Amino acid sequence: MTALAPHLSAYLLEYLPRDRGASRHTINSYAYGFQLLICFAARRLRVRPCEIQVEQFTPELILDFLDHIETERTNKPRTRNARLAAFKSFFRYLEYRAPACLNLSMQVHAIPSKRIEQPLIDYLTRQELQALLDAPDQRTASGLRDRAMLHVAYAAGLRASELTGLRMVDLGHPAMDTIHVIGKGRRERVLPLWKETQTVLKDWLRVRPGCGDQAIFLNQRGEAMSRHGFASRLAAHVVTAQRSAPTLACKRVSPHVLRHTCALHTLEATGDIRRVALWLGHSSILSTEIYLRVDPAEKLSILGAGAPPQIKKGTFAGVSDRLLAMLATARVA
Incomplete structure (x- = not known):
């Protein structure tokens, strides 16, 4: 088993600011996301936060946490995706420092981001x-x-x-x-x-x-x-x-x-x-x-650049194609 605390501390306090040049806002956001995840995991696993092992962060646990922040904390899908991005970044960091977690890291990276709507932006007249x-x-x-x-x-x-x-x-x-x-x-x-x-x-x-x-x-x-x-x-x-x-x-x-x-x-x-x-x-x-x-x-300006196209209705009647003929035969069979 791999202890979480030392790796997470090195990731937030050394790797992000020193090696990645991350801003204070990014580090704060990542740290808060892990704080929420660890508290959720501690309640679910009934252990002290400092005793949690990396291997206990299974994809199922992370998915349950992401559902939790959407339903109970009323976070938007965009926030959910930001939390997931932080977790994936940490597991990418672990791949080179804790090879035993490589398989788990691949499973976490396979968790898909949630599709979000792209509404029109708000602005002032x-x-x-x-x-x-x-x-x-x-x-x-x-x-x-x-x-x-x-x-x-x-x-x-x-x-x-x-x-x-x-x-x-x-x-x-x-x-x-x-x-x-x-x-x-x-x-x-x-x-x-x-x-x-x-x-x-x-x-x-x-x-x-x-x-x-x-x-x-x-x-x-x-x-x-x-x-x-x-x-x-x-x-x-x-x-x-x-x-x-x-x-x-x-x-x-x-x-x-x-x-x-x-x-x-x-x-x-x-x-x-x-x-x-x-x-x-x-x-x-x-x-x-x-x-x-x-x-x-x-x-x-796009409308003014040209006139409406004069398109005639087309037809597929009389078209001979080997692939279409094969498909037609397959349907009959």
């Missing part, structure tokens, strides 16, 4: 976006901070983690006309900022507390703003913005919706999906094609 950007109270320091966060998140199409991870050194000094972003997969990009975005950012920096933390956006304790903190501030301003844009009440506005809105407005302005991919920091243009399904202008 220009009127809704402007109402949201104007919602923070500019008479307070927190209002200036929130206004700057909203402007930068939209203008640069940032993920919540990218926004909260910005540091003072990431600003293009002295004009502050660019920002340096480290995105998903450690991909770096430098993005220019509009004049309006530069202005609201400078307004915040003038009142930003001069504390030791080098994060651009700070919370009330003077620490770096968290992703949940930004989402909370966004939700509060969405409620305020509903007064001038009532349609916001029918939308679920998350930080990622600002990123989607930036992408669609960029696609509308440039008409080039490759530029949108570069702006958002996508590793593949396939990730950006979701915006083509939403933008009606792209579909109208």
Whole structure:
């Protein structure tokens, strides 16, 4: 039997950060997924978590756990697939360090991901976006901070983690006309900022507390703003913005919706999906094609490029083919 604890500790604390260069968000997500799995397994097997052996993580146990988080924790299939990806990554790590687990690893890798729906993305109209950007109270320091966060998140199409991870050194000094972003997969990009975005950012920096933390956006304790903190501030301003844009009440506005809105407005302005991919920091243009399904202008341009085809109805009568003849004979027999 193979003890789980030492291998899992080395995987999370050494292999992922040192050998794979995984981000803190990835490590946190993987660690939380294993925490849920180990607690589930301990209850099922009636053992202490520290006594669990790797061989006890059978495909049946993992499948039961995945069903458990969907039914009892009401997780979506996308979350289920993310947990399964973490488990597969760990067993891939074990293949070279615990050969006795090789057969079990192959069985875990055979567990299929669940097919997920690909709904149309949510985004804001220009009127809704402007109402949201104007919602923070500019008479307070927190209002200036929130206004700057909203402007930068939209203008640069940032993920919540990218926004909260910005540091003072990431600003293009002295004009502050660019920002340096480290995105998903450690991909770096430098993005220019509009004049309006530069202005609201400078307004915040003038009142930003001069504390030791080098994060651009700070919370009330003077620490770096968290992703949940930004989402909370966004939700509060969405409620305020509903007064001038009532349609916001029918939308679920998350930080990622600002990123989607930036992408669609960029696609509308440039008409080039490759530029949108570069702006958002996508590793593949396939990730950006979701915006083509939403933008009606792209579909109208396709319709305008040609006329409806004049197709005549065809028939298979009189067609002689050896394969079809054999199949017809087989049916008679």
